[in-house]
Amino acid sequence: MKLAEPTSDSTTQPSAQDDSTSFKRLFKEHASGLYGLAYAQLHARVEAQDIVQDCFLKYWEKRREVSTDPKAIKGYLYTAAYHAILNRLQQQRTWTYQDYTHDLVLDYEPQLVGLEYEELTQHYTYALAQMPTKRREIFTLSRQQGLSNIAIAQELNISIKTVEAQITQALKFLRAYFRAYGVTLTLVLLLLA
Secondary structure (H helix, E strand, C coil), rough: CCCCCCCCCCCCCCCCCCHHHHHHHHHHHHHHHHHHHHHHCCCCCCHHHHHHHHHHHHHEEEEEEEECCHHHHHHHHHHHHHHHHHHHHHHHHHHHHCCCHHHHHHCCCCCCCCCHHHHHHHHHHHHHHHHHHHHHHHHHHCCCCCHHHHHHHHHHCCCCCHHHHHHHHHHHHHHHHHHHHCCCHHHHHHHHC
């Protein structure tokens, strides 16, 4: 997969060499991952490439507003991809409805391809609430607050192995929960970015 790196236009201020180098590094680090995520959900190369281009273009335009922390940048890129994927899936669903006459839609409703963001968030919140208290706390510290396993172990005064085991169990539970609703865990975890 070869994607062209976005270039600045007249609406953005010229960037320093460091800014350009940093951007190229980010593109090399995250473009293939973003592409893989988009392609896995959309099954269309051109659309997946468009999403990657759009994500980096949005980042380029807002780079001064996004934290310089690598986790924040990654979170920004993957959240942008997540929203773009949901928008494309919503458009596909709308186009499917428009392609059929009213009678056919009633008889052959297409399968729902994606959940809306709010509905997905509600399912995620409900799934978290089903976990044991300590597991939920550890998972939240890890995925929502971005703490390392070592930091969580120190904060909660437990072993690192316990932290790892609890996170593994939480992910297993979430995977099973969302599989029942036909949603891939990758999209859910993007909520946490």
